[in-house]
Amino acid sequence: MKVLIAIDSFKGSISSIEGNEAISLGIKDIYPEAEVVTLPLADGGEGTVDALVQATGGKLVKKEVMGPLKEKVEAIYGILGDGKTAVIEVAQACGLPLVPYNQRNPLVTTTYGVGELISDALEKGCREFVIGLGGSATNDAGVGMLQALGFRFLNRNNEEIGLGAQALLDIWKIDLSHVQTKIKECTFRVACDVNNPLYGPNGATHVFGPQKGANPEMIKQLDLRLKHFADVVYYELDVDIHNIAGAGAAGGLGAAFSGFLHTQLQSGIELVLEIIEMEKRMQGVNFVITGEGKLDAQTSRGKAPWGVAQLAQKHEIPVLALAGSISEEAEALNKLGVTSYFSIVNAPMTLKEAMDPKVTYNNLRSTTNQLFRLLQAVQPE
Structure with a gap:
């Protein structure tokens, strides 16, 4: 299995690099032999x-x-x-x-x-x-x-x-x-x-x-x-x-x-994806994981997860998107290349608690872990 991870920073919480690392560990918990490619991501703004x-x-x-x-x-x-x-x-x-x-x-x-x-x-x-x-x-x-x-x-x-x-x-x-x-x-x-x-x-x-x-x-x-x-x-x-x-x-x-x-x-995002050669890095990939702090109407208007999903859709690669919060408008992403999206918040908590870097890191890892457990049950190694 080969997975490409490219998430934007969860603004005010963790960087793109830290988020990629947490998701990578969640995959390795279930598929230790998986080939995981991580690419830090930003959309031209902070990070x-x-x-x-x-x-x-x-x-x-x-x-x-x-x-x-x-x-x-x-x-x-x-x-x-x-x-x-x-x-x-x-x-x-x-x-x-x-x-x-x-x-x-x-x-x-x-x-x-x-x-x-x-x-x-x-x-x-x-x-x-x-x-x-x-x-x-x-x-x-x-x-x-x-x-x-x-x-x-x-x-x-x-x-x-x-x-x-x-x-x-x-x-x-x-x-x-x-x-x-x-x-x-x-x-x-x-x-x-x-x-x-x-x-x-x-x-x-x-x-x-x-x-x-x-x-x-x-x-x-x-x-x-x-x-x-x-x-x-x-x-x-x-x-x-x-x-x-x-x-x-x-x-x-x-x-x-x-x-x-x-x-x-x-x-x-198009400029950043061009420079990091995202499309080239997608060759041979089975899954793409992307995300940002909040998936909402703005996401489908040129934010980082949208850009990643567009390229993955072109190559018919399934895309999982992870976020801290998800608005109803995020449904539009399913028509724009995101196969499915999930919130990583796993219990009632304040925004301050949810944005704690350690909590975000652990939630990214555990959510990824659970998603790939499901995948393993459906498609055993």
């Missing part, structure tokens, strides 16, 4: 660096960069096993958790640290980049990141503007003469699972601004600044970022990558 580094035999790199409030933070990114591909989660440098709740103000936060991570990877020889958008505390259209890479944004007096979204209205000219030359040699693949434009009712500010600390008046100011930025980019560079789907991701970082770094925004 993407760890998953891709582990899957490709890469390494983690620590780098002190400017945080969202212009203070120093220690960020971690990965260099994949090929030695030339860097994988960066923007939240490491400008994530919402880096800003205390009472200091959240997307007018002042900056993405400068993201550019510093890219620069560091450039110095280490990387020319391929995988970027995970999401979880940012910023709304500066990625201008901070671009400033760190040598793009100069000038006011009416030909002076460089400051950092943060509050300075976007000062932009009058864009100077490309100081951009790092190595940038031209790079390819960026960006994981983006939202289709919001840069500005407007469905744009970065109106949809994501409130969670970053923006009040109604601030939302008006920010949205005006993003539109102004798009207008200047079109006038100065003849690049249209007004209506790009996904440009509003991560406070407009999607626009910066699309308009300045010539990037195609991709589905996060």
Whole structure:
């Protein structure tokens, strides 16, 4: 028997790597001779660096960069096993958790640290980049990141503007003469699972601004600044970022990558599955096991278990999905490649108890154990 295990992290509980290990032990309890392949998984958000580094035999790199409030933070990114591909989660440098709740103000936060991570990877020889958008505390259209890479944004007096979204209205000219030359040699693949434009009712500010600390008046100011930025980019560079789907991701970082770094925004899980060669790893597999903390309507709209199930369905491989909680909407997954799904919660308990890492680990192992006992009874070795 050959089983491929690829679950996403159970957010707030255990990592993808730990979850895979628990399920593997549950299988080995019943089928000691089974061939078990484990692949860490993420969908372009939190955990993407760890998953891709582990899957490709890469390494983690620590780098002190400017945080969202212009203070120093220690960020971690990965260099994949090929030695030339860097994988960066923007939240490491400008994530919402880096800003205390009472200091959240997307007018002042900056993405400068993201550019510093890219620069560091450039110095280490990387020319391929995988970027995970999401979880940012910023709304500066990625201008901070671009400033760190040598793009100069000038006011009416030909002076460089400051950092943060509050300075976007000062932009009058864009100077490309100081951009790092190595940038031209790079390819960026960006994981983006939202289709919001840069500005407007469905744009970065109106949809994501409130969670970053923006009040109604601030939302008006920010949205005006993003539109102004798009207008200047079109006038100065003849690049249209007004209506790009996904440009509003991560406070407009999607626009910066699309308009300045010539990037195609991709589905996060599809990008990750491509890099870890998931389809290739499914050859000869009898069962696939996937899952995440909660299976619900969002799962079938591009989350990790959906992506795994789609590939398995293509090769007619049965898929088991495990989760902490399962909503009624998860039924849609049965038509999308998931053969059957199961909750690992085995007794009445509080959410806090269920999310205890030790409890989750043990429940994953015991649930898998019981499922494969059933399989053994139906299909004896």
